[in-house]
Amino acid sequence: MCSGMLFKEAVVSSAITRAQPIALTGLAAMMGAFFILDDPIFNGLAISLIFGIFVSTVLTLVIIPVLYYMAYQKKYAAIEDATREANAQTNAAPIST
16 A cells, blocks of 8 residues: 555455465364364364364455455545546646746
8 A cells, every 4th residue: 555556456465465374374273183083082172173263264364355345445445546636637737847
């Protein structure tokens, strides 16, 4: 945003940048829980752990960026429009010699 990036591009870019580390961390934790699936005592814990990590990873990668975009879209749209108008006026101003 400070570098002139549009709000939508900034949200998508940040989500893409963080996707790999978040997905790999969630996958590693889920794979660790697969080892206790065979144990009858910890079977329920393993299932809860696997699906809980899966749901939280999906929330982090998809739902949170979408909610952030929806919440702040109007605020940053007004700022982007004002910036676009200022740039258009600056570029349209006649150059005096």
